[in-house]
Amino acid sequence: MTTTDDIEAALRGVIDPELNADIVELGMVGDITIDGSDVSIGVALTIAACPMRDQIENDVVRKVKAIPGIEDVSVNVTAMNGEQRSELMGKVRLRARENAEPTMISPQTRVIAVSSGKGGVGKSSLSVNLALAISALGHRTGLLDADIWGFSVPRMLDSIDARLEAGDDRKIRPLQAAGLEVVSTGLMIDDEDTALMWRGLMLSKALEQFLTDVAWSPDLGYLIIDMPPGTGDVQMALSRMLPQAEMVVVTTPQRAAQKVAARVADMARRSHMPVVGVVENMSGFTTEEGRHYDLFGSGGGSELADQLGVPLLGQIPLDPNVVNGGDEGRPVVTSDPDGPAGREIRSVADRLLDLVPPAAADTCTARIAVLEEQLAGM
Ligand SMILES: Nc1ncnc2c1ncn2[C@@H]1O[C@H](COP(=O)(O)OP(=O)(O)OP(=O)(O)O)[C@@H](O)[C@H]1O
Ligand SMILES: [Mg+2]
Incomplete structure (x- = not known):
C-alpha cells in the first residue's frame, strides 16, 4: 500500500x-x-x-x-x-x-546518470557519445567519469592530454575537451598503476569531491555521469547530493543482462532516482550486404523498458566504429555521425532531451517582480 x-x-x-x-x-x-x-x-x-x-x-x-x-x-x-x-x-x-x-552543480543543470547492472555493456561509450550529441544540439554539457577505478573517459577523448588543476580559489577546473567540461580520476593521475592507490578511497567520497571541489560552469545545461558498475553506494551518494539526478539504464539484448539491469532500476527507485528510459546497446549487426545478425539475442531492451514502464530510447547496433573511435579517441558521433551507431545515439539524445528538456531560462521571480511593478502602478 x-x-x-x-x-x-x-x-x-x-x-x-x-x-x-x-x-x-x-x-x-x-x-x-x-x-x-x-x-x-x-x-x-x-x-x-x-x-x-x-x-x-x-x-x-x-x-x-x-x-x-x-x-x-x-x-x-x-x-x-x-x-x-x-x-x-x-x-x-x-x-x-x-x-x-x-x-558546485547548479540546480538548473539536468543530471543524467548512465547506469547498468553489469560491466562491459557500453556505459562509457554511451556516456561520451551522448554528451557530445547533446553538446552538438547547443547545450553546455559536462561529462563526469564516476568510475573511479575503471575510468575510461580520458582514453575515449583523445584530445585530452592535460591534467586537472586547481585555480586560485582552490577549486579544480574541469578540462575542456571536444566542447565538453570533463572530469575523471584518469585526469588526475599520470599512469594507470597509480590508479590502484585510489582503491583505498571510498567511491562515494570521490564522487562527493567531484561535485563539491570542481568549478563546473554555472550555466551547465546537462551533466552526464558515467556510473561505475554494480553497488548502490554511488547511486545513493549521487541522489543525496544531486536530488535532480535521473538514470538512463543501458542493457544488452539478451535476457541475463536484462535481469541485472532490472536490479539497478530497483535500486534507482529506492534512492528516488527515476529511470528516464532504457537504451539497448549491441543490438545486432548488419553487414555491408544488408544481412542482419542478432549476435547477442534480441528483445532485452524493450522487455526491460516495458517492465519499468519507461520508454526504450533506442537500440544501438554493433558498429566497429564505436570500438575504433573509442580506442583512437574519436567518438563515433563525431567521427561517423551518420553511421549505424552514430545515427542511433544522436536519436537517443533527441529523445532524452524531449523527456528531460533544458531547464527554463526565464524565472518566476523575474515575473513576480514585473507583476508587482504593474500592481504598484495601478
Ligand atoms: N554499439 C557498439 N558496437 C561495438 N562495440 C561497442 C558498442 N558499444 C560498446 N562497444 C565496445 O564494448 C566495449 C565495452 O564498452 P564500454 O567500455 O563503453 O562499456 P562499460 O559498460 O562502460 O564497461 P565497464 O563496465 O568496464 O565500465 C568497448 O570496447 C566498446 O568499444
Ligand atoms: Mg565504463
Whole structure:
C-alpha cells in the first residue's frame, strides 16, 4: 500500500530549479489523494504563468510514477496568493542562509546518470557519445567519469592530454575537451598503476569531491555521469547530493543482462532516482550486404523498458566504429555521425532531451517582480 509519506518522499526529489529546494519543503504540495494505483496531487506554483510549470509538472509525474504500484498520476496546478508567496520567499531566504551551497552543480543543470547492472555493456561509450550529441544540439554539457577505478573517459577523448588543476580559489577546473567540461580520476593521475592507490578511497567520497571541489560552469545545461558498475553506494551518494539526478539504464539484448539491469532500476527507485528510459546497446549487426545478425539475442531492451514502464530510447547496433573511435579517441558521433551507431545515439539524445528538456531560462521571480511593478502602478 502506497502512503502519503511515500508520495511526499518521492516529491522531495522534485526541485524547483529556481529556488533550489524541493517542492515539499517549499510548501508547494497541496492535497494528495491516493486511490489504489491512481494518485492526484495538488501543486501550488508561485505564479500562475510560471515558466517552469511544465518542468515541475512533468517531474512530479515522473518521480511519483517511479513508486512501485503507482500507475496514474494527475497534477492539479494552482497558483499561490500573495500571502503564501511571501511566506515561501521567506522560507527560501532562510534556507539559503542555513545551507551553504552543497555542490558546485547548479540546480538548473539536468543530471543524467548512465547506469547498468553489469560491466562491459557500453556505459562509457554511451556516456561520451551522448554528451557530445547533446553538446552538438547547443547545450553546455559536462561529462563526469564516476568510475573511479575503471575510468575510461580520458582514453575515449583523445584530445585530452592535460591534467586537472586547481585555480586560485582552490577549486579544480574541469578540462575542456571536444566542447565538453570533463572530469575523471584518469585526469588526475599520470599512469594507470597509480590508479590502484585510489582503491583505498571510498567511491562515494570521490564522487562527493567531484561535485563539491570542481568549478563546473554555472550555466551547465546537462551533466552526464558515467556510473561505475554494480553497488548502490554511488547511486545513493549521487541522489543525496544531486536530488535532480535521473538514470538512463543501458542493457544488452539478451535476457541475463536484462535481469541485472532490472536490479539497478530497483535500486534507482529506492534512492528516488527515476529511470528516464532504457537504451539497448549491441543490438545486432548488419553487414555491408544488408544481412542482419542478432549476435547477442534480441528483445532485452524493450522487455526491460516495458517492465519499468519507461520508454526504450533506442537500440544501438554493433558498429566497429564505436570500438575504433573509442580506442583512437574519436567518438563515433563525431567521427561517423551518420553511421549505424552514430545515427542511433544522436536519436537517443533527441529523445532524452524531449523527456528531460533544458531547464527554463526565464524565472518566476523575474515575473513576480514585473507583476508587482504593474500592481504598484495601478
Ligand atoms: N554499439 C557498439 N558496437 C561495438 N562495440 C561497442 C558498442 N558499444 C560498446 N562497444 C565496445 O564494448 C566495449 C565495452 O564498452 P564500454 O567500455 O563503453 O562499456 P562499460 O559498460 O562502460 O564497461 P565497464 O563496465 O568496464 O565500465 C568497448 O570496447 C566498446 O568499444
Ligand atoms: Mg565504463
